[in-house]
Amino acid sequence: MGGEKLENPCRAAIQPATSVAVVNARAGAGRHYAVLQQLAAGTVGLPVLDTQPDEAGEARDGRIFQWLLLTLPDGSRGWVRDDLLVIEGDCRAVGYGLFDGPARAITLNPQPEEPEPEPITAEDLERARKVAFAITSAYEGRGYDAYQNIDSGIVSYGRFQFTLASGSLEKVLERYLEKASGPSPDQLRDKFMSRVREKDPRLRDDEAFRKLLLGLAADPVMQAAQDSYTTDTYWNTVYRNSMKPRGIRSALGLAFVFDMAVNHGAWGAEGTYLRGAEQAFGVDIRSPLGENGLTEAKLLYRAAMLRRERLYALANARGWGGLKPRADFWLQRMDAGDWDLQGDEKGEVAIRPDKTVQVREPF
Numbered sequence: 001m002g003g004e005k006l007e008n009p010c011r012a013a014i015q016p017a018t019s020v021a022v023v024n025a026r027a028g029a030g031r032h033y034a035v036l037q038q039l040a041a042g043t044v045g046l047p048v049l050d051t052q053p054d055e056a057g058e059a060r061d062g063r064i065f066q067w068l069l070l071t072l073p074d075g076s077r078g079w080v081r082d083d084l085l086v087i088e089g090d091c092r093a094v095g096y097g098l099f100d101g102p103a104r105a106i107t108l109n110p111q112p113e114e115p116e117p118e119p120i121t122a123e124d125l126e127r128a129r130k131v132a133f134a135i136t137s138a139y140e141g142r143g144y145d146a147y148q149n150i151d152s153g154i155v156s157y158g159r160f161q162f163t164l165a166s167g168s169l170e171k172v173l174e175r176y177l178e179k180a181s182g183p184s185p186d187q188l189r190d191k192f193m194s195r196v197r198e199k200d201p202r203l204r205d206d207e208a209f210r211k212l213l214l215g216l217a218a219d220p221v222m223q224a225a226q227d228s229y230t231t232d233t234y235w236n237t238v239y240r241n242s243m244k245p246r247g248i249r250s251a252l253g254l255a256f257v258f259d260m261a262v263n264h265g266a267w268g269a270e271g272t273y274l275r276g277a278e279q280a281f282g283v284d285i286r287s288p289l290g291e292n293g294l295t296e297a298k299l300l301y302r303a304a305m306l307r308r309e310r311l312y313a314l315a316n317a318r319g320w321g322g323l324k325p326r327a328d329f330w331l332q333r334m335d336a337g338d339w340d341l342q343g344d345e346k347g348e349v350a351i352r353p354d355k356t357v358q359v360r361e362p363f
Contacts, residue, residue: 009337010091012070013044013102015084025078029067030055036078047071047335048087049301051094052079060106068094068105069301071335075328077305082106090337093297120249129235130362131341132255133227135349136160136262138357139326144226145217149204157213158226160234160262164203168229170196175225176216184216234261242270245286246299250339251359253296256330260307263326272310277302297334304330325352 014023022038029052039046050069058065066082082105090098096108137143137159144159153163162168173196177189192209195202203209216222238261243254260269275285277299283292289299304327311327314320329351333341343349347360 008089009335010048010087010089010094010096011044012046012048012068012080012085012087012105014039014041014046014080015086015104016042023080023084025070025072025080026067027078028055029053029069029079031058031081032056033079036076037072037074039072039080043073046073048091048094049077049305049331049335050298051096054081063106066105082108093295093337095295095298124249124251125239125254127362128251128254128341129231129258131251131359132235132258133159133230134357134359134362135255135329135351136259138351138355139259140262143217144223145214147210147214149210154199154201154204155209158217159223160226160230162226162229164196164199167199168233170199171233172225172229175229176219176222179225180219180221184212184219188212188216230262234258234266237261238266238269241266242274242286245288246274246296247289248296248300250296251341252330252333252339253300255341256300256304259326259330260303264307273303273307274299276306280306297339301331301334304334 020041022040024035025037025039026033027036032055048068048070052067052069054065054067060083067079068082068085068087069077069079072078085105086102087096087105087108088099088102092098096105140146141156141159141161146156146158146161148156148161153161153165155164155169156162157169158172162172164170170193173188173193177185177193192203192212235258238257239254242248242261243257248254248257257269257274260273264272278285278287278292280302281292281294281299283294289296308327308331311323315323329349333349338349341349341359343359347358348356349359350356
């Protein structure tokens with residue numbers, strides 16, 4: 001990882017010299033798992049996401065087989081045994097080495113190594129926060145002036161959809177009024193804040209309230225109130241409780257955990273996905289990366305896959321198709337090895353087919 005985008009991320013190919021025409025990609029690290037699909041010998045360019053020893057302990061010449069989790073040609077994921085693969089590129093994040101050319105996976109012993117991490121600087125941490133805000137806000141409110149009144153939140157407003165029902169909208173507006181002055185803030189204070197505190201459901205259809213909030217969204221004081229509330233309530237909380245104890249320090253890793261906290265709540269990010277990934281690997285909860293035998297990439301790949309399963313299930317059950325691109329985005333960035341979130345030649349990343357976000361120089 002090292003904070004840099006990998007120019008040659010780890011890829012696998014099905015050995016062209018194998019004695020069979022196709023090999024099985026399975027649902028887990030063992031031959032007892034279901035076959036998801038078959039891959040033709042000679043298939044190349046398959047991103048490597050993870051490695052696990054054979055769960056049944058199958059071995060050859062005393063060496064337990066390893067299974068590699070691959071992104072398959074159709075975008076799905078499946079496990080293939082190492083005696084059927086060659087790998088190349090920077091495979092350090094999944095426990096191998098750095099290979100300029102193809103190497104037979106079965107001849108290699110995966111030994112995860114985590115270099116002694118450098119302390120994250122305040123400048124890098126602030127850039128990661130800005131990147132995280134830019135990406136997550138594009139999935140949430142899509143702007144300081146975002147406004148909707150169609151769900152259980154009664155009124156949802158702003159860059160991160162602060163809701164009347166939860167009380168977060170009240171807290172943002174209180175922050176704004178502490179520093180704002182003028183006719184519009186006075187109107188908000190005198191005419192609406194008592195109703196906001198009461199969570200008055202009639203505000204859902206109050207056109208004057210809607211117009212006032214939309215007009216205030218251009219005020220830099222309102223924008224600062226939205227960002228400071230999100231920083232204190234979500235970013236600082238999840239950094240203190242989830243990112244810092246584990247030593248998560250890449251821009252991509254920090255942004256991913258923040259996005260989960262906004263989407264699922266700080267406890268959802270911690271309890272469901274990060275701890276779920278640690279339990280899958282059998283390591284202590286919130287144990288420091290490197291010391292527990294895991295790299296940041298390995299832990300977050302697993303957390304991102306757990307989240308993808310959850311969001312896809314919700315999307316299919318409730319018809320919320322917009323959840324799928326959000327789940328896929330983070331895995332795509334991890335597949336690309338863009339751990340410093342530098343994006344493409346323009347410094348942008350695509351979060352949907354019709355939407356890009358500037359990450360190299362976030363505002």
